Amino acid sequence: MSNEPIISLSHVTKRIGRTTIIDDLTFDVPQGEIFGFLGPNGAGKTTTIRMIVGLMSITKGQIVIKGKNIKTEFEQAIRHVGAIVESPEMYKYLSGYQNLVHYARMVPGVTKERIDEVVSLVKLENRIHDKVKKYSLGMRQRLGVAQALLHRPSLLILDEPTNGLDPAGIRELRDYLRHLTRTEGISVVVSSHLLSEMELMCDRVAILQQGKLIEVMPVQSFTRREDQIQTYHIQAQAPEQALLTIRQMEGVQDVKLVEDGLFEVTTERERIPDILAGLMKNNIRIYGVQMVSQSLEERFLEITGGRQIG
Template structure:
């Protein structure tokens, strides 16, 4: 069953003078998905987010949030959104709880019970009455997420949420976002240039480069775009003989020497037994076979070329 999109961008373009910051961006995100913007600094991730939340005007195209146009029906559209753009702003001399109470006064319908509920969701019960100035950066991020969730949005937007977090804080945030999508059905859009985190956090990733959408696909497809043809690393001795033995085989797309004592062979999975039989027939000793998984970073550089990631 297809899920209805929570947010739809159609041919969205942003120009300032003669400079095009975002060029004809089109995609949609369904309910309960963690969707990632991935790209170098300056690729257009924050500009896109600013247009989604109404902080920047749209030159051309439209953005719909639950069917409401962010340009012509701003109030109806934005009430479905919770967002942290750049870093969450808090009153450091107040407790976490009083920060939430202060924000709740500006949003109709937020009860004390809802405040307690989001505090529990972000797992800050033990520290919520401490002053924010005593919070770690990770705790402030979680408090910011709690604030963004108070009005029960359908869409949560986080711009570079892992900036400044230590590995434990990054993992904590990642696990929490997964928990949110499962238990609350919230859609999450997150931007980052940290490839490894996007690989672990997101369901799908959109690659942006110079304001253009280069590609968009499930994360697992970045690491195995062609599931039929894969690269396998074979530990074999003598290595040079192993290389010569499989090089002539029709089923082998590519073969090369890898690290010491191994040969990398690109082929179909069902051809591996034939390759091993060929090696054995040539009196080559085999010590192991493993599939080589391409990382998200490898795929990113393959798709976008050699541009350095910011």
Template sequence: MTGEPIVSIRNVTKKVGRATIIDNLSFDVPQGEIFGFLGPNGAGKTTTIRMMVGLMSITKGEIKIKGKNISSEFEQAIRHVGAIVENPEMYKFLSGYHNLIHYARMIPGITKERIHEVVSLVRLENRIHDKVKKYSLGMRQRLGVAQALLHRPSLLILDEPTNGLDPAGIRELRDYLRFLTRTEGITVIVSSHLLSEMELMCDRVAVLNKGKLIDVKLIQDFIGSDHAAQNYLIEALPAEHALAAIRDIDGVKDAKPVPEGIEVVTERDRIPDILARLVRMNIQIYGVRAQRQSLEDRFLEMTGGEQIG
């Protein structure tokens, strides 16, 4: 993260009728990162994104993109943004190419060469002159990425980008987003409820729930070495003896049998001692591994165990 944040969200509130959809949201999105919006359905991810791109008005507070207010300086602010909001809905009766021409005309300085460049970037060269109605969902998604990148935006906003992509497509998109942030310094904002995807894709995650910001953290911090105690899985036989023995050892906070072996909560320092004791008791040890707490677990913890849609 270098210099100014690319997006700054300050005290943003969105009310529709009497309902408060977004409640006093404030955070910054640093430049050059892949930033995730995470939250259950109805948390306000899409509403926040719609306010960022000017599709929805902001009841209170302000959103700035590259220092330009999205409400009062819309045209200057949106110039830096490429986005897909929910599904990439294109004109189905036009070809992919004419869709791109359509969006290219709306921003000055996009050449025919740039269009071809973007088309080959998303690998649609062979099908670009077909009508969009003949495209598969994955191809539409790629055309969506193409239109978002046409004008070399500094900020790419993708709402649920992995929807409808097969695993290979998701990996491709992920690698491509990484490539974009590294080579062109683009900042990417993605929203998703696919937590495992966010874990692999994002540098930093903002967790939203019920229109409020729960936390903004680097992904490493999330997954967490901040907790001294960690979970370890020990596979040992006979299991009952092992469990009884482990429970007696100092520094073991908890131990319980799980299908794969014994789950032990302890500090890292205690592991050699535990293993030594088990060996002395003639217990067969087949494996020991540290279990990192996944983003999903943390997330459930933070949002009070609510189901993630």
């Protein structure tokens, strides 16, 4: 797998009149990564996506896709991109297959074999010859992804792809995108307001606020900050004795009994071995210890000051 980024944004700025919508945005997305955009309403997620696919001009900076500048080499750059911005538009009176054939005619080199291949990839073989008007929303999303993949892009861009999907459809899309990055080596850029899904779906996430990039980090680094105060669950016997023992220990900020035998302890990571040793010294048996990771939503609200997500 190449170390060269599939897409690179460098100091990208978008102004409309005197208002700065996007302010000096810089990041790279390597091959085979699912990269997520998160931010409050008006943060600039969709604007950024529109600039990447050429639907909106760039005021300053540059976007490079597979070594081609979107400003000066648009046709060469955009041929590496497949995108669904908002909802996929289909001809509902045609079958799914007929829709794909129609779009394939617009792109040189898309064969019948390739159409069959993407149908198989998105697992629509059993329904591809049904009219699109009979499709569920999840099936239409999968057909939209199939359409975006017809020309073998290196970069797939999805703006709010889980909108309107039920939990099963969301999981299906998430699993499919993971499969796609592993088997096809495609990079995916996805925006969403469903933080729990982004946490499960993405390798890294970018936090945007008022057009500025606040932070880009791996999802695990967002939710597991081991150098700071963290919460742990400790399963032990003799609840009353264990509670008293933990309360008397140095460095414990808070401890409470969540349920019989399960304690929630807030402390530094380095204090956990001492806590366990103290319990064992008092002949209290320990059955398990687990760090309670801060969720992506909690981390997001912490960074953005609790602003609404959208």
